[in-house]
Amino acid sequence: xxxxxxxxxxxxxxxxxxxxxxxxxxxxxxxxxxxxxxxxxxxxxxxxxxxxxxxxxxxxxxxxxxxxxxxxxxxxxxxxxxxxxxxxxxxxxxxxxxxxxxxxxxxxxxxxxxxxxxxxxxxxxxxxxxxxxxxxxxxxxxxxxxxxxxxxxx
Amino acid sequence: xxxxxxxxxxxxxxxxxxxxxxxxxxxxxxxxxxxxxxxxxxxxxxxxxxxxxxxxxxxxxxxxxxxxxxxxxxxxxxxxxxxxxxxxxxxxxxxxxxxxxxxxxxxxxxxxxxxxxxxxxxxxxxxxxxxxxxxxxxxxxxxxxxxxxxxxxxxxxxxxxxxxxxxxxxxxxxxxxxxxxxxxxxxxxxxxxxxxxxxxxxxxxxxxxxxxxxxxxxxxxxxxxxxxxxxxxxxxxxxxxxxxxxxxxxxxxxxxxxxxxxxxxxxxxxxxxxxxxxxxxxxxxxxxxxxxxxxxxxxxxxxxxxxxxxxxxxxxxxxxxxxxxxxxxxxxxxxxxxxxxxxxxxxxxxxxxxxxxxxxxxxxxxxxxxxxxxxxxxxxxxxxxxxxxxxxxxxxxxxxxxxxxxxxxxxxxxxxxxxxxxxxxxxxxxxxxxxxxxxxxxxxxxxxxxxxxxxxxxxxxxxxxxxxxxxxxxxxxxxxxxxxxxxxxxxxxxxxxxxxxx
Numbered sequence: 001x002x003x004x005x006x007x008x009x010x011x012x013x014x015x016x017x018x019x020x021x022x023x024x025x026x027x028x029x030x031x032x033x034x035x036x037x038x039x040x041x042x043x044x045x046x047x048x049x050x051x052x053x054x055x056x057x058x059x060x061x062x063x064x065x066x067x068x069x070x071x072x073x074x075x076x077x078x079x080x081x082x083x084x085x086x087x088x089x090x091x092x093x094x095x096x097x098x099x100x101x102x103x104x105x106x107x108x109x110x111x112x113x114x115x116x117x118x119x120x121x122x123x124x125x126x127x128x129x130x131x132x133x134x135x136x137x138x139x140x141x142x143x144x145x146x147x148x149x150x151x152x153x154x
Numbered sequence: 155x156x157x158x159x160x161x162x163x164x165x166x167x168x169x170x171x172x173x174x175x176x177x178x179x180x181x182x183x184x185x186x187x188x189x190x191x192x193x194x195x196x197x198x199x200x201x202x203x204x205x206x207x208x209x210x211x212x213x214x215x216x217x218x219x220x221x222x223x224x225x226x227x228x229x230x231x232x233x234x235x236x237x238x239x240x241x242x243x244x245x246x247x248x249x250x251x252x253x254x255x256x257x258x259x260x261x262x263x264x265x266x267x268x269x270x271x272x273x274x275x276x277x278x279x280x281x282x283x284x285x286x287x288x289x290x291x292x293x294x295x296x297x298x299x300x301x302x303x304x305x306x307x308x309x310x311x312x313x314x315x316x317x318x319x320x321x322x323x324x325x326x327x328x329x330x331x332x333x334x335x336x337x338x339x340x341x342x343x344x345x346x347x348x349x350x351x352x353x354x355x356x357x358x359x360x361x362x363x364x365x366x367x368x369x370x371x372x373x374x375x376x377x378x379x380x381x382x383x384x385x386x387x388x389x390x391x392x393x394x395x396x397x398x399x400x401x402x403x404x405x406x407x408x409x410x411x412x413x414x415x416x417x418x419x420x421x422x423x424x425x426x427x428x429x430x431x432x433x434x435x436x437x438x439x440x441x442x443x444x445x446x447x448x449x450x451x452x453x454x455x456x457x458x459x460x461x462x463x464x465x466x467x468x469x470x471x472x473x474x475x476x477x478x479x480x481x482x483x484x485x486x487x488x489x490x491x492x493x494x495x496x497x498x499x500x501x502x503x504x505x506x507x508x509x510x511x512x513x514x515x516x517x518x519x520x521x522x523x524x525x526x527x528x529x530x531x532x533x534x535x536x537x538x539x540x541x542x543x544x545x546x547x548x549x550x551x552x553x554x555x556x557x558x559x560x561x562x563x564x565x566x567x568x569x570x571x572x573x574x575x576x577x578x579x580x581x582x583x584x585x586x587x588x589x590x591x592x593x594x595x596x597x598x599x600x601x602x603x604x605x606x607x608x609x610x611x612x613x614x615x616x617x618x619x620x621x622x623x624x625x626x627x628x629x630x631x632x633x634x635x636x637x638x639x640x641x642x643x644x645x646x647x648x649x650x651x652x653x654x655x656x
Binding site (some may be wrong): 011015018022025026033034036037039042047048053054057060068072073077081082083085087092099104107111112114123127143144146 | 167177240322324325328329332333335339341342344346347370373374375377378400466491523541542543544546547548550553554555558562564565567568570572574575578579582583584585601604605612613614617
């Protein structure tokens, strides 16, 4: 037995993980009966279906040919998802302008075309200014301009 | 004339100064974001959704619709000028549109696309006016079992017509249905799958999923194979098609409109399938098929009309049945629910101003597109030439702030980052994530209809096959699945989507 279709293999694994996960968690909710479906009824059905699809996909992984998984784009993946999460963390603590600076710089820095220069720096400043003026001042989104870390300084 | 009074109400609503303004802003923003390479209508609408939430329901939906066809048109502009389809529906526009542009006829190609889209939009609006009300009457007679089966049919059809593996499309739908369960159960008050986070007690906001999977996910995917695109440098001149061009585009526009209008109504259909089908048709009926791929005007006129007609008529199942026929409509339904309106046949009765106002505004929006885009082409070209490495940090910032503004909590930003990761993984293993969104939106409705159907039948699941309407839907769904799983149909399906891979 050899995995000839790795993409199907991982998709199947994913379906089985989420399917059985849904069924297991749904066990703690009242199942009810068909006449009076409890909160556990529908998730259990769906979880079973997803797990079955996963089995089918696993089966296919050994039977059909498929492309290899290919390399994982770690740099963009980490910078974009990690950068976004970091923005979420910094926003209340460091304030919007600083959090934006980190997010923009971090995400831009992974581009192959990234260079230091006055044009990118200007674009960065303009984008921060735009966000502060449009979202905070004009639209009134309650984004903190000064975070809790600097609250004593202002 | 009941129809006339309805239309009058529609014009009154759509032509109010505020709504005209929102329609205009929507079309403008939609086109502006839509022309940016790598941003299709789905990503464009997800990014712009939070702006509309503060508006009254009618204005918000009118603006969203404007964003939708603006984005659609923006995608075509990018396809013609950059040889890069912004979205799946304009994949075939690239084939001949870019060739026309290379021959110095970019202006004519853009004008053809605008004229075709406007004509198709006008016809599709009339079709909605004629067919939506009777369909609503039928839909009002549906029981819970019928609705449940209708949704099953809708989901199955969208799977069949989606490209990529059937199995994984099915998997994505079921995964979406499970995600839709997250939150408080309306009947028992028990919170499900929240892992103790009070922030998701009301369910996950669909904007977070859409932005994470389609916004962030697409940025990561684009960065993996980053390249510098060349935009046509020359100035665009000669917008006006010649007499010869008019003659050549008339029939394709008519055929494209007819094809698109029909395919748009089908669940799972919509713009993409329509444009592929139209291109194939034009190539087949043309007396000079060798011109296709070398800048045939029919290859632009047909698919562009078809995709706009399809985009428009896909509003019919959304407005009358409350069922999304494609992921963009799923977003529209989500937006309606946020506005406190339960989509379905009752909308036309309870919210006539919304229903008719939206329909009339579609036509107004199409007119705006025509009037707006031809003079503004210079501006769009400038926008297209913004390099991607300046663009994506800005997109990221707007996604992050947009998601925060939904309920002013940083939790949603973390959740979006998580869905960005999910989106990347799914793309990596060839699971096209669009059906997930359909499942997510339909999940809670399906559970509720199933619960009611079983309650009425005292727990007998056979009600789904003994109610004639419900049975017919399920048989159709099963038939579709068998048909597609059959080897012959499988080949035809691959054939139909082949142009895209080429």
